[in-house]
Structure formats: structure tokens, C-alpha cells
Amino acid sequence: MNTLNPAITLRNVTVAYDRHPAVHHVSGCFAPGSLTALAGPNGAGKSTLLKAIMEELPLAEGSIDRGGLSVRDFGYLPQAAEIDRHFPLSVADTVMLGAWREMGAFGGATRACAQRARKALLNVGLEGFEARPIGSLSAGQFQRVLFARLLLQDARVMILDEPFTAIDARTTADLLAIIRDWHRDGRTVIAVLHDFDQVRSTFPETLLLAREAVDWGPTEKALSAANLVRARAMAEHWDENAPHCAA
């Protein structure tokens, strides 16, 4: 992995659907090599913010500085519900998609790449699953495959949207260990999480979002009782039809 790691800086980021803001005036910086949980109530704008960072949604206002990297340099795990598992792809092919840049558009899988895919599958506990169609996997096994794909992609920035939803404790522990390894390697990791115990045990930084940033900094401070009460109160008063910048 290239050790030159960029900061991702948000300046007054506002994202709206049909002119109704889902993320409002968020500013701050994911420092190089930081490990940040993105937390907040349902509808707080967490997925929306990740999609904006990944350029899947346009900004209504503000800017995002990716430190000279393109989103194609980022590893991205969308929410499970957004991933189509009906493609007739094998586990090995799915993992090797993580190396598409090395393979080129028509290059096909190199032997080295297939070897790395096997190693990545070993790392996520799926040795021997190479030929299985992805449609036949359990939710937890499929999540392991997606982590193997990220391992192959070897990106300096990893963006994960609810990586542990509907995943059992054993798989969650294994995948959290991979996230800790990424952090030790100096990668920048941002993950949407709902389990505050997981956040407190593994994520040094937290952005607590309730459409606006309630707090962004060291996890213990960001997830203080007062901040959580504030985030919940903000969620109770959301007006889904509020116009852009009414707040």
C-alpha cells in the first residue's frame, strides 16, 4: 500500500433530495489514518453523507476535498440492501473485482491476482469457497466475501456503510479485526455503525450526525450522554418537508 494518505475534508457539506436537506452544513476533517465511526439516529443522513463522499450524490452546497485522490481510489462497501446478489458470479470472481484496476478492462484475472484472491478469502475465513455462486452464500459469508474484495483492492481509504447489520457476533469480531488491521496499516477508515459498544471499543473518533454534525472528535466525548440526548431530540423534530436551509 502507498503510505501517502490524504485527509478527507468536508466544507459546509449539504446534500438534499428534491431540495429537502438530508445532510446540513457539515464541516470537518477525516485525518489521514483516522478510524472514524459515523453514528446517529435513523434518517440522520449517514448513508447520504457516505454517498456524497463517494460522488454518488451531488452536493447542494459546500465541497469535499479528497486530498488529490479520486473516489476510484476508495474502497466502498454500500449497505447490504443495495447490493445485487443475483449476478451469476462466483466467490472468486467477486473478490477479484477488487483488483479490476490492475487487470484492466479486458485483461482478465492474472495468476497473481487469483493467488491474492485466494489469500484474501483465507484471511476472511472462506478458504475453499472460491467456486461457490455468491447467491448461495449466507448474509455473513457474503459480507466476508465483500471484505475479501476490499482486501484485494488494497485502498488507502475504506468507506463502510453498516458493515455488521444482520451479521453474527463471530463474523463481526473477525471483520472488526480486519478494520483494526487497516487502522494499524495507516489507512483511513469511515464506518456507519449503530452499536455504540462496537464504536467505543474500536473507533477512536466519531462523527455523531443528526443531519447536522452534533459532534465530531474523540469517541467518548462525541458519544456523551448529552450529545446522544441532543441527537435524539433533533431527530424528533425533523420536518421531512423542510426546504433547503430552513434550519
Ligand SMILES: Nc1ncnc2c1ncn2[C@@H]1O[C@H](COP(=O)(O)OP(=O)(O)OP(=O)(O)O)[C@@H](O)[C@H]1O
Ligand atoms: N433516494 C432518496 N430520496 C429521497 N429521500 C431520501 C433518499 N434516500 C434517503 N432519503 C432521506 O434522507 C434522509 C437521510 O437518509 P439516510 O439513508 O442518509 O439516513 P441514515 O442516517 O443512513 O439512516 P439509517 O440509520 O436508517 O440507515 C432520510 O429522511 C431519508 O428518508
